[in-house]
Amino acid sequence: MAAHIKNMTEGKPASLIFSFALPLMVGNVFQQLYTVVDTMVVGKALGVGALAALGAADWLNWMMLGIIQGFTQGFGILMAQEFGAGRYEGLRKAIGCSAVLSLLSSVILLGTGQLAARPVLNLLQTPPEILSDTLLYLRIMYLGVPVVMAYNLLASILRSLGDGRTPLHAMIVAAVTNIVLDLLFVLVFGLGIAGAAIATLIAQLISSLFCLYHIRKIELLSFRASDFQIQERKLPLRLLMLGFPMAFQNAVISVGGMIVQFVVNGFGVIFIAGFTATNKLYGVLEVAATSYGYSMVTYAGQNLGAGRTDRIRRGVKSAVLIALLTSLVIAILMLLGGKGILGWFISGTPEEFDQTLRIAYYYLAVMSICLPVLYILHITRSAIQGMGNTVLPLVSGIAEFIMRAVTAVFLPMLIGENGIFYAEIMAWTGATVILVISYFAVIHKMERMLNGV
Numbered sequence: 353m354a355a356h357i358k359n360m361t362e363g364k365p366a367s368l369i370f371s372f373a374l375p376l377m378v379g380n381v382f383q384q385l386y387t388v389v390d391t392m393v394v395g396k397a398l399g400v401g402a403l404a405a406l407g408a409a410d411w412l413n414w415m416m417l418g419i420i421q422g423f424t425q426g427f428g429i430l431m432a433q434e435f436g437a438g439r440y441e442g443l444r445k446a447i448g449c450s451a452v453l454s455l456l457s458s459v460i461l462l463g464t465g466q467l468a469a470r471p472v473l474n475l476l477q478t479p480p481e482i483l484s485d486t487l488l489y490l491r492i493m494y495l496g497v498p499v500v501m502a503y504n505l506l507a508s509i510l511r512s513l514g515d516g517r518t519p520l521h522a523m524i525v526a527a528v529t530n531i532v533l534d535l536l537f538v539l540v541f542g543l544g545i546a547g548a549a550i551a552t553l554i555a556q557l558i559s560s561l562f563c564l565y566h567i568r569k570i571e572l573l574s575f576r577a578s579d580f581q582i583q584e585r586k587l588p589l590r591l592l593m594l595g596f597p598m599a600f601q602n603a604v605i606s607v608g609g610m611i612v613q614f615v616v617n618g619f620g621v622i623f624i625a626g627f628t629a630t631n632k633l634y635g636v637l638e639v640a641a642t643s644y645g646y647s648m649v650t651y652a653g654q655n656l657g658a659g660r661t662d663r664i665r666r667g668v669k670s671a672v673l674i675a676l677l678t679s680l681v682i683a684i685l686m687l688l689g690g691k692g693i694l695g696w697f698i699s700g701t702p703e704e705f706d707q708t709l710r711i712a713y714y715y716l717a718v719m720s721i722c723l724p725v726l727y728i729l730h731i732t733r734s735a736i737q738g739m740g741n742t743v744l745p746l747v748s749g750i751a752e753f754i755m756r757a758v759t760a761v762f763l764p765m766l767i768g769e770n771g772i773f774y775a776e777i778m779a780w781t782g783a784t785v786i787l788v789i790s791y792f793a794v795i796h797k798m799e800r801m802l803n804g805v
Contacts, residue, residue, distance in 0.1 A: 357570070358514025360651045361436055361658040366670035369647045372516045376643035379520035380635075382527035392696050393534045394548055402545055403698070404621045405485035407628025408478045411609035413493055416465055417500065418602025423457055424450070424504040425649065426595025426742055431512035432650050433740065436657030440572050447509055448579035449587050453595075458501040465494035476614045479621060485545045492546055496553035503556050506563035509573075511646055512653070518566045522559040530555035597742035601749030605779075608756035612775050615760045619769050622704060626711025627772075629694050630719070637686065637719060640678045641727045644671055645734035652738025661799045668735050668791065675727035683720040690716045715773045725780045732787040736794050744790040748783040755782035 360368050394402045427450035434443040469490045478486055507519045530551050537547025567573060582588055616627050648671055655663045686693075694712045698705050733745045756779035763771030 358516075359436075360514055360654045361660055361663065365651070365663060365667035366674065369644070369651055369667055369671050370674055372514060372650065373640070373643040373647040375516040375520040376511070376646050377640050379516075379523035380639040380643055382520075382523040389531050389534050393538050394545060397538055398544060401482055401621060402485060403628055404479070404624040405482035405545060406489065406548075407624050407631060408473070408476075408482055408486040408613065408617065409489045409493075410628065410631055411606055411613050412469065412472060412490055414609065415603055415606030416461060416494065416497065418606055419461060419599045420458075420497070420501050420504050422597075422599030422602045423595040424454065424501070424508040425646075425737070426598040427453070427505070427591050428508035428512040429594050429649060429653050429737060429740060429742070430591060431509060432653030432738065433657040435513055436654030444573060444575055444579045445587060446591065447573065448575060449582055449591055450505060450509075452580060452582060453588060453591060454501050454505045455498075458498040461501075462494060462497040465497065466491060469494065472610070476610060477617050479617060479624075482621065482624075489545050489549050492549035492553070496556060499553055499557045499560060503560040503563065506560060506567060509567060510563060511650055513570070514650060514654070516647070518563060522562040525562055526555040526559035529558050594740065594742050597746040598737065601742075601746040604746075604749050604753045605756075608753035608760075608775075608779065611757045612760040612772060615764060615772055619772075622707050623711055623769065625698070626708040627715060629698055629708065629712040630715040633686075633690075633693065633716060634719070637682060637723060638726065638730075640682065641675065641730040644675050644678075644727070645730040647671070648731055648734035649738040652735045653740075656739050656798065659802050661795060661802060664735065664739065664798075665795060668731065668795075671731045671735075672728060675731050676724050679723040679727040683723045686716055686720040690720070714770065718773045719776060722777045722780065725777070725784050729780055729784040729787060732784070732791045736787065736791055739794055739798055741790075741794050744794065745787065748786040748790070751786050752779040752783040755779045 358368070358372060360372065394406050427446070430446045431443055431450070434440075434446055470487055473483060473486060473490075503522075507522070510516075510518050533551035533554055534548055537543045537551050541547060543550070616624055648667070651667050652664050655661070655667070691709065691713050694709055694716065695705075698708045698712070729748075733748065736742075736744055756775045759778040760772055760775040763774055765771075
């Protein structure tokens with residue numbers, strides 16, 4: 353058994369959750385360097401227009417990534433449960449079936465993305481002056497869908513076994529590669545926005561190969577050809593029942609984001625650039641929340657497999673406390689140093705710089721102040737998913753979509769363009785209310801089932 357594999361059914365929940373999340377957190381920081389470096393290089397080297405073009409692609413790009421992550425995270429739930437129960441043959445078959453489903457899904461998503469990119473950008477009324485760059489960036493990113501799917505599946509396999517270190521090492525290698533290639537392709541070779549996209553995909557490929565190399569060294573994952581053969585419909589249906597709601601949830605959330613982008617596009621290129629600069633920091637704000645979420649999925653999945661709902665309760669309480677403290681620290685840092693960080697992404701005339709920075713910092717301040725809500729959202733949603741229920745998180749995703757879309761459309765009519773910045777906050781709040789109630793309902797149901805009541 354590989355040294356990094358971690359059994360989370362024994363030991364103190366708080367230390368297990370934090371120690372598992374910490375390398376993921378560092379790994380996510382390096383992953384965010386993809387986005388941050390892309391934005392810095394594009395914004396500084398190519399100007400406000402190119403930065404706006406990158407921003408106009410954000411939600412379409414995030415939708416594709418969200419669908420991929422939804423499927424692979426859903427597949428990882430069953431892997432964690434099989435590992436926690438000590439059913440290693442079932443674990444290998446779950447991984448093999450997940451690989452087949454991921455391959456088929458990536459082909460479908462690649463084709464759909466290429467066909468839909470231009471019509472959707474037109475539907476969102478992307479400004480003509482940035483449309484061609486936005487479309488080029490999306491087309492290249494969508495060509496890399498199989499690579500992105502491969503990395504997310506491999507990382508999901510490792511996380512389901514309690515290994516948060518290998519994905520960290522993969523991200524470090526990939527981030528360094530991405531930074532070097534960004535500078536080379538954009539600044540030296542003059543490939544523009546296309547160079548930023550190509551650099552990201554090459555970095556993802558390297559991180560995939562890194563994870564694959566380490567998975568092949570795990571003894572309990574000595575695969576046979578039969579593990580990759582789908583001999584009955586029960587296993588793929590079970591995996592899809594876990595993965596599809598999560599993928600659909602992310603797609604629904606992305607549609608809400610596109611409605612926000614549609615409204616933002618109507619405010620002009622300077623506003624789009626400011627909005628984009630802060631959106632590129634969104635991942636930094638969320639980096640710890642995402643890591644705690646991955647930790648909770650694995651923790652809840654393994655402990656449910658072992659029949660330990662008492663440990664799930666204790667783990668959620670510990671995770672909420674840790675997450676709240678983390679969110680407060682990040683919020684304070686962003687409020688104090690946010691303007692300086694945002695300035696790294698922005699270029700243009702002094703007037704353009706000042707206007708863009710004012711828009712960006714206002715949005716950053718709003719999100720930072722409300723950050724604890726987002727962190728509670730991630731903990732409760734991930735705990736529910738780890739217990740095998742991906743439908744209730746989907747319901748919360750629909751609520752998130754409704755709150756985001758309604759706020760984006762109507763609040764700017766009442767208070768002006770700044771109203772768009774509260775769409776994200778209202779989306780977090782609506783989803784969190786549903787998830788907190790859902791968590792208590794699910795854990796109570798699981799306890800009754802395990803007790804034979």
